Amino acid sequence: MKGYWPRRMPFIIVFLQIIYVAAHTQPANPQTETSDVSSNGDSPPAALSAVQNERDHRGTEYSQGLVGEALSFLEPLEKGNSRYSSLKSSRFPSTAALYFLGELVSQLYFSAPPADQGTSDKGARGRDGGQTLSGPLANGVALLQESATYNDSDAIYLLAQMSFYGNFTYPKNLTESFQRYSQLASLTGNSSAQHMIGFMYATGVGGAVPRDPAKALLHHTFAAEAGHSKSEMTIAFRYQNGIGTSRNCDESVIYYKKVADKAIAWYRSDEPGGKAWVADSYSLADENGGVYGEGASASSAGINSPRGGGALDAHAAxxxxxxxxxxxxxxxxxxxxxxxxxxxxxxxxxxxxxxxxxxxxxxxxxxxxxxxxxxxxxxxxxxxxxxxxxxxxxxxxxxxxxxxxxxxxxxxxxxxxxxxxxxxxxxxxxxxxxxxxxxxxxxxxxxxxxxxxxxxxxxDYAPAQVNLGKLHLDQGRTEDVQIARSYFELAARYGNIEAYYYLAEIANFGIGRDRSCGLAAAYYKTVCEKAEPLLSSFAEANEAYANGDRELALLDYMMTAEQGYEKGQANVAYLLDQENSILKLSTLSPISKPRSTLLENPDLALVYWTRSAKQSNIDSMVKMGDYYLNGIGSEPDMEKAAACYTAASEFHQSAQALYNLGWMHENGVGLIQDFHLAKRFYDEALETNDEAYFPVTLSLLKLRLRSAWNTLTHGRVNSIRYEPAPSKQWSLSEWxxxxxxxxxxxxxxxxxxxxxxxxxxxxxxxxxxxxxxxxxxxxxxxxxxxxxxxxxxxxxxxQQRQLAHRQNNGAARDQRNQAGPVGGQQAQPDGGVFPRNGDPAFAQWVAGGVGH
The missing domain is CATH 1.25.40.10 (Tetratricopeptide repeat domain)
Known part of the structure; x- marks a missing residue:
């Protein structure tokens, strides 16, 4: 019974909300919309009024003083709501049920939501998203804006971060954020500002600017030349995969090595043995059993089935x-x-x-x-x-x-x-x-x-293999280098970051082997991605997602996706995917929250499904095929859809891909219509995943009817042909x-x-x-x-004894034939080991020799 109520709580909520809608539905009041912060009365905030008399002392000290005073107002607002606090998960199995119940109670006591609660991507009615600010937040923002008029870089950066991430409860406004980052970049060439501009051009997130891969590469290059690690990693990934530029393995290795050197130095900065941390990167879809749900996804079916788990029982195991x-x-x-x-x-x-x-x-x-x-x-x-x-x-x-x-x-x-x-x-x-x-x-x-x-x-202890490999590598002799590489390869099986680093160095500089640019880039990339606490925003993204802030989670996951993290790419695509919700609540329901406009971007979803698929994510490859099949994020392209399904089904890991290929052959969509091939793919889908029994059985039933009708009417489609199953001949070793x-x-x-x-x-x-x-x-x-x-x-x-006996008898018989009969007796023919048929003793031998 464990997990009974958490799994059924969503359905109970649906029933309760239907009752509520029937009894309490009221139209939203359009007059409740907030007004512009800049029109918050004719008089400026109190904190700003206190410094109006100091305008004669404008300068660096003055603007920095404003920033310090602004932070004194803002920092208390961030306590308890910090995006940098550690992610904590409840250990109680009823957490999910309590969460849904809390959502229900909170929603039942509030009026219907405004028409648009998504992230503001328009610089409308002032720089603060058209919302009224009050109290410490208004005072702090006013002071920062005053300081920004004197081109104070700290104030500009804080305002940019606040409008991008929504820090200190400030309303998100990506357009204002882009303007602030651009202002800071043009003033000082700040690498963080250049990185953020490159990120926004690369993704076009929120519609603040159109996607422009060339400008994205340009600004990331500016940031990378200033030593910004995330931009270095982003450029390396783009050169490695030819995103916004032609493929260039050597350039990719140069940038990946810069980041890998920082990562390994950070790893070794701890006590003997290196840093230890808990990995924060994981797939959001796996919390629901995969992109297609439990059993239907490659990540939770077949050999991966033990890793599957429902979202409501994420911590049950x-x-x-x-x-x-x-x-x-x-x-x-x-x-x-x-x-x-x-x-x-x-x-x-x-x-x-x-x-x-x-x-x-x-x-x-x-x-x-x-x-x-x-x-x-x-x-x-x-x-x-x-x-x-x-x-x-x-x-x-x-x-x-x-x-x-x-x-x-x-x-x-x-x-x-x-x-x-x-x-x-x-x-x-x-x-x-x-x-x-x-x-x-x-x-x-x-x-x-x-x-x-x-x-x-x-x-087979990985850290010791690395340590021993380093000792051999220090010797410098060819045989020692080979031994060291073998130890590093053994340790790399367990994901040891130092092992990957040394393998990357050996491949990059051709130590004891020919140089391999592609292998070096792959190893350096692995080193960079393993240093998650240093280089990624997975922790912040996971916290935002756990707190229900999908917009903030999307932005943080998108940062990791641009750096080349496959899990980040899959998570961004999953959040942007409009079909990933099994239970779709009506938009008229008071408990369902309207989907943010920031999450409505099928074009970008297809981009990240594609990048994730290229890094061997089977479910992403199938999802990519779905997008081409249904014309989501692109024009419908049946050939590309079929190619995606075929690639995903090559190793028989995705029953969904095999089933889709069967459907395409059955209906002649993107592939030649062939009932026999359709049956073959349906059968393979069932062999790949037993849980596909019900849909496959129904599809096969319909397919057989169509095939029979096609045969009776002499149709042009290739009907199902029944072939006898070949009998398996086992060898002795196989047996x-x-x-x-x-x-x-x-x-x-x-x-x-x-x-x-x-x-x-x-x-x-x-x-x-x-x-x-x-x-x-x-x-x-x-x-x-x-x-x-x-x-x-x-x-x-x-057998050898019998063979020797027969040979001895044959030799004796030959000698007797040569010597002739002795004593007038005729030589008796050899009867062999057993009596022959026709011999008087044969019947007695068959009966078991009774009487002897």
């Missing part, structure tokens, strides 16, 4: 896992306790890192194996406790070495690392190796550090493999295992959590293989 682990931990399950520590240490979406809680759980695990004096617990009936205790010791050593949740203490770090090494923990070996390499409370010893790194790397194939039991479900490894900066080494299950499966498999091998050997041995 996390809550369930934590609750279960906490229960088992309370019963003394050290594995559950360790898992809780690791989850809190790594953090993830919906759960911030909690070093205090992590340390508590890790201490609890080591306490079940070591006493306070360092001696081991005398008796324990807990298998694998040593391995988990050593793993926990490795985490504790890392926390003390890096000062995570505790003060930096190299003595304690060394203590815990040495304990962990006794059990072969890879994290402890890597941590101890870093201490020897850097000389932290121990004498520097590169050889010992290398030995420790190698021991951890052999356990053995299928016989031995077995689904292994899991200690916990997919969601929990995914939570344990997600965002793990030390990911790569086996922690032994499933060794007991895996060992049982391996032993059983070896026993079966050994028995099968023994059987094969016995059969082979028997």
């Amino acid at each position: 996390l809550d369930d896992v934590l609750e279960y682990l906490d229960l088992m931990s309370g019963k003394g399950d050290f594995k559950a306790t360790f898992s809780l520590g690791r989850i809190h240490y790594n953090g993830q979406k919906g759960l911030n890192r909690n070093m205090k809680a992590a340390r508590k759980y890790f201490q609890a695990v080591v306490g079940q194996y070591w006493k306070r004096d360092g001696t081991k617990v005398e008796t324990t009936d807990k298998p694998d406790i040593e391995k988990f205790a050593c793993n926990a010791a490795g985490y504790l050593g890392r926390m003390y070495m890096r000062g995570e949740g505790v003060d930096i203490n190299y003595d304690k770090a060394l203590f815990w690392f040495r304990r962990g090494v006794t059990g072969g923990d890879a994290g402890s070996e890597n941590g101890l190796g870093l201490m020897y390499l850097l000389g932290l409370k121990v004498s520097k010893d590169g050889i010992k550090a290398a030995d420790l790194f190698r021991a951890a790397a052999e356990q 053995i493999n299928n016989f031995l194939e077995d689904d292994r039991l899991q200690y916990m479900d997919y969601e929990e295992e995914d939570l344990l490894h997600r965002n793990d900066p030390t990911h790569g080494a086996d922690d032994g959590m499933y060794d007991d299950v895996i060992d049982d499966g391996v032993v059983e498999s070896f026993i079966i293989i050994a028995l099968a091998g023994a059987l094969v050997w016995l059969i082979y041995y028997r």
Whole structure:
């Protein structure tokens, strides 16, 4: 029953709003529209009046004083509503239900909304969006405007940011924002202003300026030359993909390398081991099971089905896992306790890192194996406790070495690392190796550090593989470079940012291999995108989206999309897509909020669906086909639609794409009308996703009727031809493999295992959590293989014995024939191993030799 009410709350709301509309519908009062702030009385705001007598002292100090005073009015307005505050998610499963109920209550007590609540994209009736400002906001804005008349760059920038983002509750006005950014750029060449101008020309967002890729590239170039990282990343992406300019891989690498150098320097600026953070980039569509909903989307079907999840239960898996682990931990399950520590240490979406809680759980695990004096617990009936205790010791050593949740203490770090090494923990070996390499409370010893790194790397521990690769790369010899590259490639499988950086450097400069511009650009791009806290606005976008501010979320996601983030591009397209809402509430309903004009841009949606699709997003490719098929954001183009569906269906990941191809073949839309091919694609859609059974079955029923009628009337369309299914001929090796194939039991479900490894900066080494299950499966498999091998050997041995026996009998018979009959006796022919048919002994042999 968990999640019952959250899933049904939207339908309850629909029922309640219908009742409300029937009883309380009233026309909106047009007289309630606000007036221009500049007409807020004939007298200026009080704060501005206080400085009217100081006009004789105009100058830099005067304008800066106005800015400082303005901020004293504005900063209190931002508290509790900061777009830069950390994103927090409720841990209660009824959050969604409470949200919808709150929306219902708030809407039932207010009159109908004005005709247009979207972002103002017109500089109408004053620079403040035609709305009356009052109180501290009016005072602060008036002071900033006064300071801006003296060309104070701080005041101009603040006004531009306020009108673009709506900071300090200021009404958004993209036209005013563009004017302010242009004013600042022309005055000082400010790189941030140039970046924002380039962004607005690139997207044409809000209609403030028309889209102009050439001007966008120009202003981004100005910003990039001044060292603006986001513009550098944007230009690199445009050169890499030929957006607004011709493709130029070398230019792309130049700009990507500039950003990657900053990213890796930022990563290394932390304590030993580099920075750790929770990734903020994720797909909004996945919260609803994908672009097409649960099961119909490639992101939640087939091999990706375990990752699917409904929007109303977005945190249900996390809550369930934590609750279960906490229960088992309370019963003394050290594995559950360790898992809780690791989850809190790594953090993830919906759960911030909690070093205090992590340390508590890790201490609890080591306490079940070591006493306070360092001696081991005398008796324990807990298998694998040593391995988990050593793993926990490795985490504790890392926390003390890096000062995570505790003060930096190299003595304690060394203590815990040495304990962990006794059990072969890879994290402890890597941590101890870093201490020897850097000389932290121990004498520097590169050889010992290398030995420790190698021991951890052999356990597939990514950070140790990087550290060992760096040591080999420093040697400079060709063979060492090859070894280093192999280690970096191994670590890159786990998303290690340093591994990607070194691979990019090797590919870019041709170290130990031929230079590869394309590979270098791809690796540098990955490095840049992994440094999310430094270079992206995903955190702010996620917060705005969680708070229901779709406009602000769109702007922030669009920033990341222009930088080349695929998830940012998919999120922008999803927000702009008019068909992504499963439950469309009537615009007459008081609970439905009118869609902002900023979100009405199908042309831009198609642009970002296309860019996301080019970065291997299958659902975006299918959506791109839908837009061409229905003429959304472009003229209808059936051939392009078919090409998109075909590309999305190549690897049989999208049942929706296969189904669409079947429909196009059935109806002859964009493809040749062919009922047989249509059936084939329908069948493949069902094979790709079992959940497509109902729509595919209905479509096949209709298709068979049409095909039968076409056959009876001798139509020109190729009808369905029924072909016998070929029988599968299994080889001996295939038969053995299928016989031995077995689904292994899991200690916990997919969601929990995914939570344990997600965002793990030390990911790569086996922690032994499933060794007991895996060992049982391996032993059983070896026993079966050994028995099968023994059987094969016995059969082979028997055949060889029979062959030798026949050969001996043949040789003896030849000798007797040459020697002639002895003693007047005739030589008897060889009867072989078994009596032949016709032999008097044959019947007795068939009967089993009864009587002998």
